Amino acid sequence: MLETTADGTxxxxxxxxxxxxxxxxxxxxxxxxxxxxxxxxxxSWARSMTRDTHMAEDIVQDSLIKAFLxxxxxxxxxxxxxxxxxxxxxxxxxxxxxxxxxxxxxPFTSLKLSQAMDSANIDWGDVDHILHFLSMQLTHKxxxxxxxxxxxxxxxxxxxxxxxxxxxxxxxxxxEAYFFKQxxxxxxxxxxxxxxxxxxxxxYRAKRKVREEHSRMLIPASPGKLDQEENGGNxxxxxxxxxxxxxxxxxxxxxxxxxxxxxxxxxxxxxSELMGVxxxxxxxxxxxxxxxxxxxxxxxxxxxxxxxxDGMGYETAFVIGQLPDEGIVPxxxxxxxxPFAKSRSPEVMNFVREHLLGGTPVMFFxxxxxxxxxxxxxxxxxxxDGRQELYVTDPSAPFTKTITYEELTTxxxxxxxxxxxxxxxxxxxxxxxxxxxxxxxSRIARVAVEGDGYSPRTPFPYYVQGLAAYDAWRxxxxxxxxxxxxxxxxxxxxxxxxxxxxxxxxxRDLKDTWSAQKEGDCRATAESGMVHDSTTSSVYPMxxxxxxxxxxxxxxxxxxxxxxRLFPFPCGTGSTDPEAIVAAIGLERAHExxxxxxxxxxxxxxxxxxxx
Amino acid sequence: MTAPTELRxxxxxxxxxxxxxxxxxxxxxxxxxxxxxxxxxxxxxYGVMEQFHHEGADLLHIREGGYSTQLRKCVVQxxxxxxxxxxxLKMDDFYQGALSHPMWExxxxxxxxxxxxxxxxxxxxxxxxxxxxxxxxxEWTEDQFLDAAIRLTRHGExxxxxxxxxxxxxxxxxxxxxxxxxxxxxxxxxxxxxxxxTDSEIAHATYQxxxxxxxxxxxxxxxxxxVDNIFRSNRFAMIYHFSWHNxxxxxxELSEAYGVVGLPHAQGGRDIYTMYSTGYGIPVTxxxxxxAWELLKExxxxxxxxxxxxxxxxxxxxxxxxELGRIDNPWWGPALYAMERIDKNAYLSNKVWNLSRQQMxxxxxxxxxxxxxxxxxxxxxxxxxx
Numbered sequence: 001m002l003e004t005t006a007d008g009t010x011x012x013x014x015x016x017x018x019x020x021x022x023x024x025x026x027x028x029x030x031x032x033x034x035x036x037x038x039x040x041x042x043x044s045w046a047r048s049m050t051r052d053t054h055m056a057e058d059i060v061q062d063s064l065i066k067a068f069l070x071x072x073x074x075x076x077x078x079x080x081x082x083x084x085x086x087x088x089x090x091x092x093x094x095x096x097x098x099x100x101x102x103x104x105x106x107p108f109t110s111l112k113l114s115q116a117m118d119s120a121n122i123d124w125g126d127v128d129h130i131l132h133f134l135s136m137q138l139t140h141k142x143x144x145x146x147x148x149x150x151x152x153x154x155x156x157x158x159x160x161x162x163x164x165x166x167x168x169x170x171x172x173x174x175x176e177a178y179f180f181k182q183x184x185x186x187x188x189x190x191x192x193x194x195x196x197x198x199x200x201x202x203x204y205r206a207k208r209k210v211r212e213e214h215s216r217m218l219i220p221a222s223p224g225k226l227d228q229e230e231n232g233g234n235x236x237x238x239x240x241x242x243x244x245x246x247x248x249x250x251x252x253x254x255x256x257x258x259x260x261x262x263x264x265x266x267x268x269x270x271x272s273e274l275m276g277v278x279x280x281x282x283x284x285x286x287x288x289x290x291x292x293x294x295x296x297x298x299x300x301x302x303x304x305x306x307x308x309x310d311g312m313g314y315e316t317a318f319v320i321g322q323l324p325d326e327g328i329v330p331x332x333x334x335x336x337x338x339p340f341a342k343s344r345s346p347e348v349m350n351f352v353r354e355h356l357l358g359g360t361p362v363m364f365f366x367x368x369x370x371x372x373x374x375x376x377x378x379x380x381x382x383x384x385d386g387r388q389e390l391y392v393t394d395p396s397a398p399f400t401k402t403i404t405y406e407e408l409t410t411x412x413x414x415x416x417x418x419x420x421x422x423x424x425x426x427x428x429x430x431x432x433x434x435x436x437x438x439x440x441x442s443r444i445a446r447v448a449v450e451g452d453g454y455s456p457r458t459p460f461p462y463y464v465q466g467l468a469a470y471d472a473w474r475x476x477x478x479x480x481x482x483x484x485x486x487x488x489x490x491x492x493x494x495x496x497x498x499x500x501x502x503x504x505x506x507x508r509d510l511k512d513t514w515s516a517q518k519e520g521d522c523r524a525t526a527e528s529g530m531v532h533d534s535t536t537s538s539v540y541p542m543x544x545x546x547x548x549x550x551x552x553x554x555x556x557x558x559x560x561x562x563x564x565r566l567f568p569f570p571c572g573t574g575s576t577d578p579e580a581i582v583a584a585i586g587l588e589r590a591h592e593x594x595x596x597x598x599x600x601x602x603x604x605x606x607x608x609x610x611x612x
Numbered sequence: 613m614t615a616p617t618e619l620r621x622x623x624x625x626x627x628x629x630x631x632x633x634x635x636x637x638x639x640x641x642x643x644x645x646x647x648x649x650x651x652x653x654x655x656x657x658y659g660v661m662e663q664f665h666h667e668g669a670d671l672l673h674i675r676e677g678g679y680s681t682q683l684r685k686c687v688v689q690x691x692x693x694x695x696x697x698x699x700x701l702k703m704d705d706f707y708q709g710a711l712s713h714p715m716w717e718x719x720x721x722x723x724x725x726x727x728x729x730x731x732x733x734x735x736x737x738x739x740x741x742x743x744x745x746x747x748x749x750x751e752w753t754e755d756q757f758l759d760a761a762i763r764l765t766r767h768g769e770x771x772x773x774x775x776x777x778x779x780x781x782x783x784x785x786x787x788x789x790x791x792x793x794x795x796x797x798x799x800x801x802x803x804x805x806x807x808x809x810t811d812s813e814i815a816h817a818t819y820q821x822x823x824x825x826x827x828x829x830x831x832x833x834x835x836x837x838x839v840d841n842i843f844r845s846n847r848f849a850m851i852y853h854f855s856w857h858n859x860x861x862x863x864x865e866l867s868e869a870y871g872v873v874g875l876p877h878a879q880g881g882r883d884i885y886t887m888y889s890t891g892y893g894i895p896v897t898x899x900x901x902x903x904a905w906e907l908l909k910e911x912x913x914x915x916x917x918x919x920x921x922x923x924x925x926x927x928x929x930x931x932x933x934x935e936l937g938r939i940d941n942p943w944w945g946p947a948l949y950a951m952e953r954i955d956k957n958a959y960l961s962n963k964v965w966n967l968s969r970q971q972m973x974x975x976x977x978x979x980x981x982x983x984x985x986x987x988x989x990x991x992x993x994x995x996x997x998x
Contacts, residue, residue: 070686070896076697090717197668200897204665290626292655324963328678330658336970374659457973459781482631485653 020077026184031071035064038081042088049092059095063088160210167206174199175206211406238356239382239391240264242400251498252280253376253395254301257363258308260379260393261419265360269312276506277440278308279447281499285465286473291489293374296496298333298463300454305363305417314419319351321414329412330367330375333456333463343410352380352390352408355418365415368403370396372487372570380408380416437514438608445601448594467598470591477584484580490571497560500590504557507550545603552597559590616648619900619907621671621892622663624654625727632726632922639916640907647903664895670904671892671911677959677966679891680716688893690719694905701909701929709887709954710928722891723912726925729854729888730950731789733757734870739764739775739849748850748873750946754821757850757876761831764849777831779842780852782980784972788957789886791818794878799997803961810994811987819979819986826980835977843870854888855926855950861943874946885950886957926951962997972996 011019011033022030042063046056066087074083160179164172174192177183178199183191185199192199243263249271250256255278259271275281286295302318309316321341322329329335355362366378373395382391389402435443451465464472476483563586566579625633630653637649652667654660657675664672664687674682682688695701703711709730714722733748740747745760761777768774780786788798796814799806809815825832839845843857843866860866877883892911894904913932914920920936926947927933938944959966972993978984 070689074693076693086718090719093717196899197897200668201665290655292626294655322967324967328658328661329967330656332656332967333970336967340964340967374655374662457970457977459783459786479627480631482629482634483627485626485655488655 016080017078020071020074020080023071024074024077026186031068034080038084039064041081042084045085045088046092049089050096055095056092059088059091062091066091164210167209171202171206171209174202175210178203236385237383238353239384240356240359240361242381242393247399248395250275250502251495252296253378254304254363255280257377257379257393258305261361261363262312264381265419265421267312270505270509272502272505272509274308275499275502276444276510277311278304279443279452280304281503281506282444282448283452283465283499284448284467284469284496285451285463286469286476286492288462288464288472290483290485291473291476291492292485293488293491294331294333294461295463295469295488296492297331297375298454298456299452301334301365301415302417303454304452309419313422313424315422317351317355317418317420319348319414319416323410323412323414326410326412331413333458333461335413336458337456338414341414344406345409348409348414348416349383349405351416351418352383355420356380356383358420360419363417364392364408365411365413366392366394367411367413368401368407369394437510437517438605440510441601441605441608445598445605449598467591467595470587470594474584474587474591477580477587480580486567486571489583490567490569493560493563493567494569497557497564500553500557500560504550504553507546507553511546511550542604542607545600545607548600549597549604552593552600556590556593556597559586559593562586614646616646617900617903619647619649619670619903620652620668621649621673621907622652622654622660622669623673623892624656624660624675624890625673626653628922628924629727632919632924633911635922636911636914636916636919637907639914639919640910643916644903644906647907649907668897669895670898670900671908672895673890674714674722674893675890676713676888677963679714679721679960681963682893683716683719683721686896688721689896689898689901690721691723691894691905691908692718692720694894695720698905698909701913705929705931707928707930707933707948707951709885709951710889712954713887713889713956713960714891714893722893723908724889724891724928725908725911726923727888727890728926728928728951729856730885730926730947730954731786731852731854731875732872732946732950733875734843734851734853734857734860734872735760736764736849736869737871738869747871748876750874750949752873752876754876754878758825758829758831761825761850762829765829765831767830774833774847776833776848778825778850778852779832779839779848782835782973782976784969784976785886785957785959786852787819787822787976789875789884790822790878791815792882792884792886792955793875794818794881798958798993799962799965801956801961803958803965804997806965806994806997808994810996811990815990816986819990823979823986827982832980835981855944855947858926858943858947859924867943872943872946874950882955884953884955887951887954964997968996 011029014022014030014033016034016037019030019034023034039060042060043056046059046063047053050056050059063084067084071080074080164175167175170192174188177188177191178185185196185203188199189196241264243260248256249259252275255271255274258274259269262269272281283299285298286292302316302320306316320338322335322338323341323343326343352362361379361381363377364380365375367375369376369378376395378395379393380390381393383389383405384391387402388405390405390408392401392403393399394401447466449466451469454465455463563583566582566586621633621637623630623633634651637651641647641649652663652669654663654673657678660673663669672682672688674688683690695703710724710728711720713728714720714724735748737747740760743763745763748756748760757778763777764775765777766775784798791798791814794814794817796812796818797809798815799809826834833839833847839847842848842851842853843860858872860870875885892908894901894908898904910916910919913929914923923932923936926944927936927938928951930939933939933944933948938948959969975984975989975993979986979989
């Protein structure tokens with residue numbers, strides 16, 4: 001940058017307004033001159049508010065950094081001093097409050113620096129703090145006046161560089177340009193022939209990777225497992241074999257994960273049975289706001305898993321929590337009933353290691369899935385302490401991936417489930433403890449008609465469940481495009497359509513089981529010498545009614561399949577009016593069929609009660 | 613011919629809100645033909661930020677709990693400079709709450725867009741008249757409120773036959789205005805302290821007064837009483853709800869049945885209200901901040917006829933309120949009055965408190981069932997933000 005303009009004006013003689021214009025355009029020397037001119041005033045403002053010289057110096061440093069980062073947004077260039085004063089005042093107010101708004105988190109651009117700026121005062125455990133220090137804008141002249149600062153910067157750069165192997169070439173180039181050379185995002189974009197937005201994304205991702213790499217120093221390796229050898233590894237790695245083939249058996253990732261967990265413990269259950277016993281096959285829930293996908297996720301996760309695994313002779317253990325400091329918590333209607341948890345808690349990895357060492361995978365709620373998914377349940381089936389990585393299933397091909405320990409322990413929404421076979425059930429064959437036929441059918445009726453009973457304890461957002469969800473869904477479609485989220489709708493159709501197919505299979509299986517039981521009862525009766533007159537038995541109307549239930553659900557499943565064809569997942573945006581009408585008709589038909597099915601199911605239940 | 617400039621707007625709006633945003637965008641594109649707006653809908657705040665991190669944005673939908681966070685994290689710009697330098701907008705034309713709500717540390721995170729709402733009481737005019745109870749006015753007191761609720765409650769033999777004097781969803785945020793109007797708060801102003809606030813004498817007295825509505829006076833329904841379509845249920849003489857429901861003014865049957873009034877005054881208390889709002893901010897990373905501001909202005913204060921017809925919420929400026937015919941309007945008067953007297957809820961200042969809502973509501977249910985005491989419960993709540 002020129003220090004002298006064509007008319008002989010030097011940077012030292014330029015008025016503030018012109019310097020500000022230059023600084024806005026990325027001229028760091030111009031900004032440096034502004035700092036030189038106003039630093040004393042800034043110090044004076046800060047001192048008058050805090051009455052503390054050291055605190056005032058901190059405030060001035062923070063303010064100058066903030067000013068440097070945001071000078072591009074200053075609209076009126078003639079107001080630099082007033083704008084800087086406002087920043088100083090705000091920084092001082094924050095610092096003066098007890099704890100301050102940064103008590104919980106420290107955003108990158110607002111970290112405070114040490115008083116004396118030596119290595120004893122920088123928080124070397126916090127990568128954001130280190131990177132913030134690096135991005136301080138000091139003028140060339142000031143650097144010369146602070147050799148210890150120069151040396152500290154060099155040390156810091158060396159240290160950070162030792163982590164940069166975790167970045168790919170482009171990420172590293174952008175990272176170094178931004179943090180070490182202090183180029184502006186625009187300059188970097190020009191250099192890398194990309195967009196400024198893309199540069200910001202790269203910086204964000206690179207920072208996250210460096211933070212993860214740095215945090216490896218903070219997360220302890222497996223305690224006392226150095227002698228264990230698995231898979232030819234170094235004793236700190238476990239990878240359970242996944243069942244083959246590994247394609248998903250159901251669109252409901254919770255049940256799919258349950259199914260895989262059981263397969264991996266050598267107890268295979270039919271997915272339809274799992275879907276039926278859990279109620280999943282008959283469930284319908286939708287947001288009252290729109291056709292969002294979240295309806296498929298709002299229920300009592302722990303209770304569903306606990307009951308399901310309990311029926312199979314397993315104990316369940318959970319590690320759950322919401323971590324708002326780690327970012328926006330997804331699925332607030334579910335998450336806000338979870339306790340608050342600390343990030344990087346050793347409890348998480350200890351839980352994972354304990355279960356994997358015991359030979360069972362851990363189910364977790366996965367927010368690291370790729371589009372078109374937002375989140376799903378996945379399985380952790382291995383870990384590697386050396387690489388600080390976990391082996392995890394994934395809903396998208398190739399259906400496995402790795403995530404880091406850091407990613408697991410800092411996810412803003414924590415849900416892990418592990419299982420252990422009860423000692424008395426260790427040798428059980430794969431049978432879900434059967435409640436009576438009446439209980440099973442009553443449970444189906446309850447879930448299908450009324451829902452599972454779970455409702456978040458907040459007035460907003462709200463959900464409609466059971467058969468009434470069909471009406472709510474049709475209302476959304478009737479109201480038009482603004483009430484329809486196509487992506488969410490296609491997701492719900494995929495999940496519920498799949499559920500109804502499993503409902504049919506489950507109902508048929510129940511009938512077979514029931515018939516076998518009745519046959520057994522008849523044989524026992526015959527052997528005892530008692531005569532059983534089948535023509536006057538009350539079984540016939542019951543059988544007919546039950547067959548009708550199956551037929552109705554077959555029809556419903558067919559309607560859902562048609563909807564899946566019209567709204568294949570993932571659906572993007574686009575006009576929906578004609579399709580919405582067709583969808584509404586399809587839903588109405590499915591609703592009618594299930595309503596009819598429930599009427600006949602009640603007949604069956606009443607018969608069973610009478611017969612007993 | 614150069615390609616139009618693209619503005620990317622990420623929203624979690626749905627239904628009428630989304631329709632409104634779409635209408636404004638259409639008008640904006642007509643008036644600025646060299647601009648194209650890409651509207652991306654997410655399901656919630658999480659979805660908005662996921663989209664933003666992946667693909668960036670020029671306008672970002674922010675829910676009230678996110679105003680301070682997005683400013684603190686330098687995700688969005690301070691809009692005050694834009695506002696102060698705008699040739700058309702005047703800061704003193706805004707209702708107090710419209711600017712104070714999205715403000716943090718002297719910076720403005722967003723402009724509320726159509727979705728600003730304040731608490732009100734909707735009262736059944738016919739029942740009041742039948743029982744010879746004077747219609748409530750904006751000067752009414754808590755004593756007058758309770759008297760009306762008691763006189764308008766009828767208990768049938770079957771719970772479903774009961775008519776209650778009052779309905780409020782048992783929710784910590786819905787109860788909060790009563791506490792604040794009595795001079796109390798759940799948390800300190802900066803949200804960092806609960807001790808001394810949540811467990812103060814005023815808080816105890818307020819929550820006891822609320823619990824008494826259920827357990828002593830029986831004017832409010834016990835938890836578990838299911839109500840579909842509360843305004844048409846014909847079961848409540850007074851309904852605490854938010855100005856989102858002012859749309860019943862356009863329903864011939866409901867507008868005839870109900871009137872609307874502000875909250876009752878507590879003796880020696882403060883005449884203040886709380887508010888919900890969502891708005892749009894301009895990300896720091898936007899390359900088209902000035903254009904984004906122009907679109908944001910239209911979203912907050914629509915100038916096109918079509919967009920004004922679609923503006924269903926509480927207006928955020930007096931000029932807009934006048935243009936929409938909402939000043940001196942019995943349906944909107946209480947809401948506009950409240951908009952000038954907004955104080956911030958606890959959930960705006962502390963996200964741990966915000967995310968504890970379900971658990972606190974479970975506690976509230978226990979209190980109004982008589983299963984937990986007020987003092988012990990508030991003492992526990994006071995520790996939430998420790």
